[in-house]
Amino acid sequence: MAGQASPLFSIVTPVYQPPVDVLADTIASVRAQEHADWEWVLVDDASPDPEVRRVIADASADDPRIRLVARDTNGHIVAASNDAVAEATGEFLVFLDHDDLLTPDALAEMARAIDGEPEADYLYSDEDKVGEEGELFGRFAKPDWSPERLRGQMYTSHLSVMRTSLVREVGGFRQGYDGSQDHDLALRVSERARRVVHIPRVLYHWRAVAGSAAADIGAKPYADDAGRRAVQDQLDRLGIAGTVESGREPGRYVIERRLDPSLRVSLVIPTIGQSATVFGERRVMVVETVRSALAHTEHEDVEVVVVHDTPTPPEVLEQLREIAGDRLVLVEYTLPFNFSQKVNLGCLHATGERLVFLNDDVEVLSPRWLENLVGPLDEPDVGLTGAKLYFSDGSIQHAGHGYWNKHYHHPFRYWTRDEAGPFGELVVNREMTGVTAACSAMRRDAFLAVGGFPEALPSNFNDVDLCYKVAHLGYRTVWVANCELFHFESQTRDGTVLPWERHFVVRRWGIPDVDRFTPAAVATPMMDPHRLLDARLAESRSTSRRNASR
């Protein structure tokens, strides 16, 4: 019920030897809050400079809502943060670092959100960075609540607000996770939170000074190991079979999934058995698809269901028999082309509990692709997973769908394989509004519940409609960064889109407006490869200028 009395916020800040002028700015930003119901517990973790305590004591003398807790010994961030949590009397905890800034409306916005969502136990906002000259940059437009992404990176970060009782229920910050103690807490709190709410406004300016994590993601190498352990702990707590590894850059984590060996996985591949030239060689596309798919998985119980149009050359089918042996199921398709119907029929002939939709013009690149693609479906609320696809030149063809501004997009198209994305989007698994059917997977029960692919859409947008249906039934769609394939789309596909096809999707789901998981601010501008290169060069020049001016 909306309209409750505004909650008391307890801002908690562990303090250790910040520059005094910077601390004064932080204090000023709290005292400038439009929302008046707050208290602020600052725990000084035995800063060597007595000036730090004097500044806090002066602020406390001016404003009784500010309280200084002075530790006798330096206990590091976990101990100091827990002391602050213990002192808090408010309904919600607001986590503020000793050198960062709140926007004046930060607590007011949080109070408004809580008023609108009384079951909110965890709230987070967008954030940006503040440089040494006070300049603001690097806005992180965050996705709505994305539990899979939180495993890949501490994306909720600042400003985080948590219900005090829940933080105490999970035992507060844990010793041994210094540097990623906030990530560990976010994982544990979110497991029990009734609602996690995203406020798509910048309410926090993260100070980027030399040596801080805001300026350099690798500034605290010990934090990476702590974060990896925190994510592994969550998998273990939730019974998710997988191993967490450090990603290509610090603070990003990769989950290697394991599959139950008794689980049958069915690959469903529609084909007409055509050949094309790839990397200078003529190849039968579907044969290489099946060969690479089987070669890059350790899972044994894999069924290969090939739905082939009648004109498919018999020698292609023979080659498939040689590769897949008794795992091959051939389904002849005699009707005019209808991708949706071909896949649906393939799925109905499949016997696996997990269904993988695979175009016949892909080539698997990454080891254990199948385990990583199918593994997330063990979580009952995940209904669909998708892969990372590349053009033959190694640039990105697909890193999930984004539906916004009246169109269906492929965000990050033409970025390169070694790029992480603006905020790690390309290297961590994450929830998405949609994924392409060129390589995706579903649980059988979810596939049947949504009614499979829409056969009214034989060629285009059938995957968009499927993704909408998956979300409509309350399932999450997870894009898997460590499931990588080439997709030689232009070799096999006529890209013509007819207006009625788009209208079919719009009639069911409305006109796409704002994407919940890939804000347009992050993914745009959508560019062709040449303009993308120009933009990168311009960006690099501007970064160099900023660094030079420091």
Next chain:
Amino acid sequence: MVEPAGNDSRVAQLESDNEALRREVVEARHSLLVNRDHVVGTEAEIGRLNRDILRMQAELVASRKKIRALQNRKKGLIARTRDLETKLKAARSRNQQLREELDRQVAARVPLSRRVVRRLRGRR
């Protein structure tokens, strides 16, 4: 032991029946799947239409409010126009009176040459 010839044909018949039944089952499951897609799609369309209706209702309420505000403003403007018209009429009437008065005064005024002659003759 040699199988009777009739058994082979019976097995073949059973296999053929089995295959036909299997095809029927797949067809039935396919129909069910297509039907399910239609149901989910229809649900979605109903949801979308309901959202459109809600948006239109909100738009309608806002437009009605705007119409009421505009009607009130129109009433106020009409009243003000009437008031101004009354004032204008009074002003015109007063203007007319003043003009007539002025004309009378002008008409009654002795020309300068005659006033000079009178002064020269020692008469006022």
